Each structure stands twice: as structure tokens, then as C-alpha cells.
Amino acid sequence: MSELRWGILGAAKFAREQMAPAIHAAKRSKLTMLATSDPAKAEPFRAMDSDLRVVDSYDAVLADPGVDAVYIPLPNSLHVEWTRRALEAGKHVLTEKPIAMQADEIDDLIAVRDRTGLVAAEAYMVVHHPQWHQVRDWVQGGAIGQLLRVNATFTYDNSSDPGNIRNTVETGGGSLPDIGVYTLGCTRFVTGQEPERILFADIRRENGVEVRAEAVAQFDGFTLTSLTSMRMALYQNVSFHGSEGVIEVTAPFNPLGYGDAEITLMRKGKATELFRYPGVNQYVQQVEAFGAAVRGEAAYPCPLEFSQGTQRFIDMIWAAEG
The missing domain is CATH 3.30.360.10 (Dihydrodipicolinate Reductase; domain 2)
Structure with missing residues (x-):
């Protein structure tokens, strides 16, 4: 794989300010497609690369054979659903934190990751x-x-x-x-x-x-x-x-x-x-580490199991409330 071709689901502010520039700056990485229904929100992304393809649906990104991996910066409540859908569509996926709202929701994502053999991870950049x-x-x-x-x-x-x-x-x-x-x-x-x-x-x-x-x-x-x-x-x-x-x-x-x-x-x-x-730049390093994991060059430093441990910790605090 000469370069990892990325698609982004949604023109979120964080994607615009941090992750899209990081994908552009990372070695062997290219932002290929963006899904947004608002043309105005797409313009800052186009300014980074005039060849960027913009579509108005997330499913169009998942269905495109020219996309190898997707980055998901959607609202927290949508992370599990679209991470699963991306994996089922054959895409490697990097999802913003928290990847789930409860620790047991990550069990399903781990199972789909293992079944598909794809890389799936939470964007825990630190x-x-x-x-x-x-x-x-x-x-x-x-x-x-x-x-x-x-x-x-x-x-x-x-x-x-x-x-x-x-x-x-x-x-x-x-x-x-x-x-x-x-x-x-x-x-x-x-x-x-x-x-x-x-x-x-x-x-x-x-x-x-x-x-x-x-x-x-x-x-x-x-x-x-x-x-x-x-x-x-x-x-x-x-x-x-x-x-x-x-x-x-x-x-x-x-x-x-x-x-x-x-x-x-x-x-x-x-x-x-x-x-x-x-x-x-920890975001650039994150993208490069993800690419290395996809190519089989190195294990990803923050697997879903680590993210599940942190979510379990959060769940413990919720349970101790009051």
C-alpha cells in the first residue's frame, strides 16, 4: 500500500482544525473524500487539497473503493453505530473519543474488528x-x-x-x-x-x-x-x-x-x-501510527481493549455518583 486513503464522516470543527491537516501532513497518507451535506463546510477542507471529493452521505464514503480508512468525528452517541458500519463495509476506522458511551458496547466492536481483520481504534492521541x-x-x-x-x-x-x-x-x-x-x-x-x-x-x-x-x-x-x-x-x-x-x-x-x-x-x-x-504534533503521529498498523508494520499503541478499560473506569465513576 503506497498510501492510506482516508475519508471523513462529517465536517466537524475538530476534523477541520486538527485531523484533516494531520492526515495531509502524515507520511503515506492522503485525505480522499469528505461526507457533508453543507457545501460551505467543505470549503476549508477543499482548500487543503483541491482534489478532495465531497459527497453528501456517509454511506457513499463507506461504499467507495477508493477509501481505505475512515475517520469518524460524529457526536458521541453515533460512534458505535458508524464504527461498526465502517468495519462491516471493509474500512479501517479511527473514531473520536469516546468510542462508546458504555464499556460493554465496545465488546461488539472488538468482535467485528477481529472477524474482519481490520484496524479499529479510538482517536486517543496523547x-x-x-x-x-x-x-x-x-x-x-x-x-x-x-x-x-x-x-x-x-x-x-x-x-x-x-x-x-x-x-x-x-x-x-x-x-x-x-x-x-x-x-x-x-x-x-x-x-x-x-x-x-x-x-x-x-x-x-x-x-x-x-x-x-x-x-x-x-x-x-x-x-x-x-x-x-x-x-x-x-x-x-x-x-x-x-x-x-x-x-x-x-x-x-x-x-x-x-x-x-x-x-x-x-x-x-x-x-x-x-x-x-x-x-x-501528536495528531500527525497518531495518523502515521494508524497507517503503520494497517500495513502490518507495527501494533497500534491504543487498541480497543485499552479504550474499553478507560470507559469502564468512567462507568465506575457514574456508578459511584451520589
Whole structure:
């Protein structure tokens, strides 16, 4: 396969601003087709490549033999359905997070993936950034001694946009589905551990939609405090606090947008170590990793089983509410 030919289902803002440019920038990758019923929304995509074919139905993308893989940035409530349909149509598929609204929904996707032999994954881009691989090496290598506590925060404010799909129940809105995958998933990725139980869960809602979730989870030997909110000032930070040191990740989830990718290792009696990753685009790396998996060159770093573990964690927090 000389290049992986992509189609996108829907002209979402995130697809326009992040994923379409990443597909164009990635090696051995080409954006071939876009499905949208709004010609105006297609224009920014056409500006990236005048050869882009635009159709008005998702099914047309799935039926086209010139498309090898599809990227799905649809509302959360549609992810399982269209991921399954894409696989059944013979396409590799990368679906925005969360790929499902409940962990058991992913069982079906795993079964279809295995039956078809295609690559299916959640677009959990942070595991493709080298800063997280370094943090994992530090923690699992004992650089901070015994890990005792993780503190992970991701907040923003979209209260001025009530029509946003994140602010409606019907489209699977809420801060945990949107950004809880980051605070919870990064902890699982770094430690390789799963939560044992939820010690505390405080869920705030507006019009039935969860807009703030603070939870404390017990792992083997350490606790995680996770805060996500769609009603607080923009902020993100993750720290790993051990018996002999601390690791701080200051732009953990959106480097290049939120801030520079920097991680700091602080240990008593030793010089502070600061690692910087200027210019690394985790979306481009995600597309290239997906292509490598499709070509059989490497295993995909974030399989559906990993995503199911994070969704199971979210389900545990929902169950502990109240």
C-alpha cells in the first residue's frame, strides 16, 4: 500500500482544525473524500487539497473503493453505530473519543474488528506523544520511588455555547465522556494499572448533562484525583507524586495549543530534569501510527481493549455518583 486513503464522516470543527491537516501532513497518507451535506463546510477542507471529493452521505464514503480508512468525528452517541458500519463495509476506522458511551458496547466492536481483520481504534492521541512515553518510563522505572498519588485536571468553559453537542444529553455530552478519557486514561497508560474502586465522586449537572466531575480512585499503592469540568477556566495539568520525587506534565493533553510540551522530574538531592518536545504534533503521529498498523508494520499503541478499560473506569465513576 503506497498510501492510506482516508475519508471523513462529517465536517466537524475538530476534523477541520486538527485531523484533516494531520492526515495531509502524515507520511503515506492522503485525505480522499469528505461526507457533508453543507457545501460551505467543505470549503476549508477543499482548500487543503483541491482534489478532495465531497459527497453528501456517509454511506457513499463507506461504499467507495477508493477509501481505505475512515475517520469518524460524529457526536458521541453515533460512534458505535458508524464504527461498526465502517468495519462491516471493509474500512479501517479511527473514531473520536469516546468510542462508546458504555464499556460493554465496545465488546461488539472488538468482535467485528477481529472477524474482519481490520484496524479499529479510538482517536486517543496523547499516547502517541513522546512526553507520555518518557513519563511512563520514569514512573515504571522507579525514578520517583513508589508512586503514591496522581493528580490530573482538565477544565474549560463552554457555558456560552448551550447548543454544543457536549452540552446535550442526546448527543452523549458531559465532561467525563469528552475529557475524562484524558485524566483517567493517561494514568492507566503510565502505570499500567486499573482502578480498584472509587473512593469519592462528586458529579455536577446542568439540564441533565454532567458539567463537572471530581473523583478519587484507589489503585494498587496509589490514588488518583481527577477533575474535569466544562464550567471552569481553561487549565490542564498532571502530576505524579512518589516517595522520592515528583513528575509534572504542564501541557499534558493539548500541546501546541494549550502550551509547550514540557515534563519535569524533581527529586531530592538531584538536579531537576526538564524535557521539551518543540513542534511534536501528536495528531500527525497518531495518523502515521494508524497507517503503520494497517500495513502490518507495527501494533497500534491504543487498541480497543485499552479504550474499553478507560470507559469502564468512567462507568465506575457514574456508578459511584451520589
